[in-house]
Amino acid sequence: MTRVAIIGAAGYTALELIKILLRHPEVEITAVADQHENRPPIAMIHPSLARRLDLCAEKLTPAEIAARAECVFCCVPHGVSATLVPPLLDAGVRVIDFSADYRLDDATSYEQWYGHKHPDPERLGRTVYGLPELFRSEIPSARLVANPGCFPTSAILPLVPLIKADLIEPQGIIVDSKTGVSGAGRTPKLTTHYPECNESISAYNVGRHRHMPEIDQIIRRATGVSVEVIFTPHLVPMDRGILSTIYAVPKRSDLTEEQLLQTLRDFYQEEPFVRVVDHLPGTKDSLGTNFCDITARIVRGRVLLISCLDNLIKGASGAAVQNFNLMYGYPETTAL
Amino acid sequence: MTRVAIIGAAGYTALELIKILLRHPEVEITAVADQHENRPPIAMIHPSLARRLDLCAEKLTPAEIAARAECVFCCVPHGVSATLVPPLLDAGVRVIDFSADYRLDDATSYEQWYGHKHPDPERLGRTVYGLPELFRSEIPSARLVANPGCFPTSAILPLVPLIKADLIEPQGIIVDSKTGVSGAGRTPKLTTHYPECNESISAYNVGRHRHMPEIDQIIRRATGVSVEVIFTPHLVPMDRGILSTIYAVPKRSDLTEEQLLQTLRDFYQEEPFVRVVDHLPGTKDSLGTNFCDITARIVRGRVLLISCLDNLIKGASGAAVQNFNLMYGYPETTAL
Amino acid sequence: MTRVAIIGAAGYTALELIKILLRHPEVEITAVADQHENRPPIAMIHPSLARRLDLCAEKLTPAEIAARAECVFCCVPHGVSATLVPPLLDAGVRVIDFSADYRLDDATSYEQWYGHKHPDPERLGRTVYGLPELFRSEIPSARLVANPGCFPTSAILPLVPLIKADLIEPQGIIVDSKTGVSGAGRTPKLTTHYPECNESISAYNVGRHRHMPEIDQIIRRATGVSVEVIFTPHLVPMDRGILSTIYAVPKRSDLTEEQLLQTLRDFYQEEPFVRVVDHLPGTKDSLGTNFCDITARIVRGRVLLISCLDNLIKGASGAAVQNFNLMYGYPETTAL
């Protein structure tokens, strides 16, 4: 049994995380920390948790958290995370960080993309990136795990096996991604106001989304090959789900769909949460699950990859629990 | 040709109003007023108006508005409206007010339901309620018209003919209404944040929605009969549309569906925007139109009425243009 | 460990049932039966089951099913069910029937509402209605359980405690229900074609929905009091969820909201899946769970009840597993 705490209670990833952890036979949630002054019951913040989790959201110091929990899931925004994580680690807890603060290679690229100096630059580039399919061996001993971004997972998983097998050109890879609205978080904004984004699709942050360098750097970490993907996210009127359509140039003109699919199948054959499928997957197939579905096609000589996942599960909270299971020696699929 | 101004540019009713007025052959929109300091082009506020209306949103005094327009559509919230309308009227323009400020009978009930003193109490109870189907004769000469609420229109239109014909009991009428999210306005709030209200239906403001007294008072004005409806609004995951399901006790046990339908058909046979239909209407049938669709059933001895309309058209901006046409002597259906 | 079979593989209730049973530590799914000739893998019918259930949908006789399973979940339409259930029971398996075939009191009312003679009339009125909150004691020994309808569960659970406590009049109860589209099943029809029902709400089967007599008869079974509810279902543009808004006349004019809520809380205080809440619940609060959320209000002297549940879980497959757990002596909440 492991006692865990959650920091940042009000968001969708925290809610989804709690739902998964409530199914986990070896987890006790002992604290839910956030900035509310008046200790509201968690069910007031998330009505769906009524009768399921009887805790209040509290302001807690790192020491107080460490007194209650061995492991902390940190669900706060980037920038904030890097100020909370160091004292938590110092207090002796292990941390799974949902923010982007510990994913990039160095403080320079962090500052370039995130617009402020990194508060804890030493850990950049040395923190485990919590994508077990690529970095499983590093996770069990990690004291801090950077939980992957939702878009990066959907791009990295299909691309890495093909780059490693030297089947596609690393230049000019296009990642055209579509996401449900929960990816934008729970803070009301005009762009995610129902009558604005319902019945509409639009691209956003074109050329400057922060998941673009994350995709580049993690692919290089996993393959040793430098890439510069062209990444375009789109907002789709649905709650959850990411579909990425990826275009790449094959290295050999006689490459076949079957070779692509077999390369993917071979790479992921032992993986419990990657399904290489023959059909064209929809995001609903993996909704509410920790699966990432992948398929491949060749269209007019171009490699086309499609991946689907639930941005709140495999793209966030499910991946976090997968990392947790590896860190604490539980079967990797527990509660997932 | 009539020059018109719109006050309160950023909301959905203003947007829909502009779209209708752009189709109106006898209207020139000369000003769009709101509180923006920096005079943004209206197409920055509503991208759908690009290339369609080349005006900026400006802060304007009543005198400035009166210098440019004969008629003002006032699309600001209740409370604000009653402070803008008097100086506009004094400046010589006619006003169609979208807010609830001039709909109720008296300042006492206004204060009871809206929670503050009415800034212009003398006009309460003396202002024309702009529902042409019931009060058409009063509209042409009105200098101020109170444009009806969306829910009230959907409740009053089916009920009034049956109450006037003495077919249903005035006591215990239940109005169970369902509305799309645009009815909540354009200001982002948690309840209308996409991932909160999508894929969910909920009741809100049960027993205390401000359209409840409006329904009561207007039915009494139209029929002379006092009613106290039990009104329950629900938020439905769709952009637009109101469906009201209304339950009433018949006065005679041998009342038939055909008598109900015929009474409604007779009452509205000359009306261009009320469709008494035999089938069960959906809100999509009247989407984007100024129609109100009505049907009637008898279920286990109870009268059941169903009405559908587009909350932004017949429930707001379409009704406003219908009133405008009557006020200025244009054919009532122009642009609608 | 109990071996179970599912008949009727292609529908949404079967899919949801399989997902729940896959989480059940004491269940082995040994057969999925339906009318497909070519034994398709279940993952071809439901892509979301890829890598989760490695079975094919087969045509199986009752004897073949009985050879593989002790318990059968029968997810076929009414009319069909009553021809499959008798031979299954004869073959020695226990059956949880999702159809309406064994819910009503007698063959006469069945024929009146369902339009054909009942193929197995003797079991009508003698079959356990699988709503554990009201009939728990009858379920453990039952060989056949009639799984409740989704709308009836949403109406019966809030009404029974108040009728038993003699707080509301049994006459004139109105049940205004709103359901997501999955309740209409998986067979494509124009009314459930995406561009028809999206962005629209409509009432359907007004005065003749077959859940109306089911609500009446089960309330009478549970309370001894005869009721005739006026039931109006509406189709809402969302996948899942039912919200019922219920109106009733109180027996005493001094009845308070707190008395209503306390009566409900007392009645359900030991129930794991009924949440009596103070706030107005939305269907999303119980989405994906076996909960039914209930609250109560008094509006202008009328009792107003609101209940929410997931039509595919508490309204179908979750209730079935709850019944299964009771039948086989597992903790009632297992896998739920």
Add this chain to the structure above:
Amino acid sequence: MTRVAIIGAAGYTALELIKILLRHPEVEITAVADQHENRPPIAMIHPSLARRLDLCAEKLTPAEIAARAECVFCCVPHGVSATLVPPLLDAGVRVIDFSADYRLDDATSYEQWYGHKHPDPERLGRTVYGLPELFRSEIPSARLVANPGCFPTSAILPLVPLIKADLIEPQGIIVDSKTGVSGAGRTPKLTTHYPECNESISAYNVGRHRHMPEIDQIIRRATGVSVEVIFTPHLVPMDRGILSTIYAVPKRSDLTEEQLLQTLRDFYQEEPFVRVVDHLPGTKDSLGTNFCDITARIVRGRVLLISCLDNLIKGASGAAVQNFNLMYGYPETTAL
């Protein structure tokens, strides 16, 4: 005043066409033809047309249609259209054909992509493609106009000015398109059944969608340059709207966004229905209008174009009326 007939009444393009034509001051709809035996009122097929169009859907011969109308809008599927159009032309009416039957260059490519021999091969390659922005001069005198496909319009309009200006490479152009569900037509299918496609996005017909050769051939007709686009359509949970995200390689490495935008602005500066915008457009901006919104970006040295339109208006019925206006000498924007 021009008398027009519509063939193929039941679909969404016909419905939208009728709504536009009802606003057209110079059009009288004299017949609505389809295969119904029993002459249903058009309002039974489309309830939204109640009180708006008082015609029945009739089986009519070409001669009967020609006796009533000068111009026919043919809204039937490909394959059928090419059997109806020749006798209509022979009977003396002019035809605007919504199907794909007269869009391609030759019968060989038609057979390759549509899987059957073309019934009227001589007109292929000689029929005007009704995209006024590129082929306006050919339309006024045409007796048959092939109305463009919805996806092709969204791809051709942004690409042609840049190819003509020699700014982008014709090879390797990627068109990643996203469409609302109405594009799939009104016939119920599992893929467009609400609970299947709601809350999900998926790619379909990858590498074999019939709009792919249409895009190629029309771009060549308009520019003289051969292209082979890689076209991937996706189904998005919304009623209407197409957004195409287009990726191309610039011919010069110093090409700027402003040069791209200016080239587009120059090309379309006189066009009433193309809006070159600076912001990232969403499909909702052009919903219900005949606009196509276009913008351009450069991302990591790659040209990125985004276009949005309403698939039922600029992608079908609006374009048809635009063509009609040109054919009959009415102002091109009438009713649009």
